[in-house]
Amino acid sequence: MAAAQFLKKKGITIKGHPLCWHTQTASWLLNLSNEEILERQLMRIRRDVGAFKGTIDAWDVINEVVIMPVFDKYDNGITRICKDMGRIKLVKRVFEEARKSNPGAMLVINDFNTSQAYEILIEGCLEAGVPISTIGIQSHQHQGYWGIEKIQEVLERFSHFGLPLHFTENTLISGHLMPSEIKDLNDYQIPYWPTTPEGEERQAREVVEMYTVLFESPYVQAITTWDFDDDNKWLGAPCGLIRKDNSQKPAYVELKKKIKEEWMTSLSLVTDPRGNLEFTGFAGEYEISCLGETKEISLKRTPKENYQEMVMG
Numbered sequence: 001m002a003a004a005q006f007l008k009k010k011g012i013t014i015k016g017h018p019l020c021w022h023t024q025t026a027s028w029l030l031n032l033s034n035e036e037i038l039e040r041q042l043m044r045i046r047r048d049v050g051a052f053k054g055t056i057d058a059w060d061v062i063n064e065v066v067i068m069p070v071f072d073k074y075d076n077g078i079t080r081i082c083k084d085m086g087r088i089k090l091v092k093r094v095f096e097e098a099r100k101s102n103p104g105a106m107l108v109i110n111d112f113n114t115s116q117a118y119e120i121l122i123e124g125c126l127e128a129g130v131p132i133s134t135i136g137i138q139s140h141q142h143q144g145y146w147g148i149e150k151i152q153e154v155l156e157r158f159s160h161f162g163l164p165l166h167f168t169e170n171t172l173i174s175g176h177l178m179p180s181e182i183k184d185l186n187d188y189q190i191p192y193w194p195t196t197p198e199g200e201e202r203q204a205r206e207v208v209e210m211y212t213v214l215f216e217s218p219y220v221q222a223i224t225t226w227d228f229d230d231d232n233k234w235l236g237a238p239c240g241l242i243r244k245d246n247s248q249k250p251a252y253v254e255l256k257k258k259i260k261e262e263w264m265t266s267l268s269l270v271t272d273p274r275g276n277l278e279f280t281g282f283a284g285e286y287e288i289s290c291l292g293e294t295k296e297i298s299l300k301r302t303p304k305e306n307y308q309e310m311v312m313g
Helices: 002-009 027-031 034-051 077-085 087-101 116-127 148-159 197-216 250-262
Strands: 058-063 106-111 134-141 165-172 220-225 284-290 293-299
Touching: 027 077, 034 077, 034 087, 058 087, 077 087, 087 106, 087 116, 106 116, 106 165, 116 148, 134 148, 148 165, 148 197, 165 197, 197 220, 197 250
Parallel strands: 058 106, 106 134, 134 165, 165 220
Antiparallel strands: 284 293
């Protein structure tokens, strides 16, 4: 809680990840009946979402549901109840519990599977009345960059639901790529996976290209880089924007240029004789200052959502 409150005071939007997942679950769940496992899962959601309400108001509610009932690497409580209840019923229960605990929260369904199976799952959940706020798409690219064609294809398929899209776990490697024959990324864990100059240049090009495509999409609401630095990260992969010694990789430098220079609007303007002004800017939150007074406004993504506001007399 102290960490979350510190980050919020710094203006950082925080998201909880995840509330329900079949991996890394408590081993003691296996001693319970399926009914008891479900109740403990719902208790966990009530506890965490309720306690952090107002500090953390965005949650990945359930993670990787497409594979959940067929996951067979090891026995676990969540796979058990998903097999028993079915995907949609479980998703509905956990989302409804999260919504009750924080009615205003952003609730995300999240998956690495971008196939039609994920689309079918989402469609079934929405038809069942599951209160999904946002569709989460993982993009761990340890075996190579998706490329513009695949990114646009994924955007096209998942945008038709009319919900915002979050690229929740975006990974681009700055060292050698994971062999293509590996089926489960978790199966490739080696003692030393270094970042390299050539890999860093490749990563920078790919980061800029991918983030530009996502930034341009009216459906993409957020991108989460996985991870920020290379120190002790998932699978040991050199996927950070900074190195283990905290020095900046080219990807950090180039992405900062995009975000802080090209994609931010900073203007000095003069009003017309009536005291009005017009400007065109990127969607987002703005501060307008005049004669020592400052007011905040918001520009929405689509023209029909934009609004005019008298800022100062």
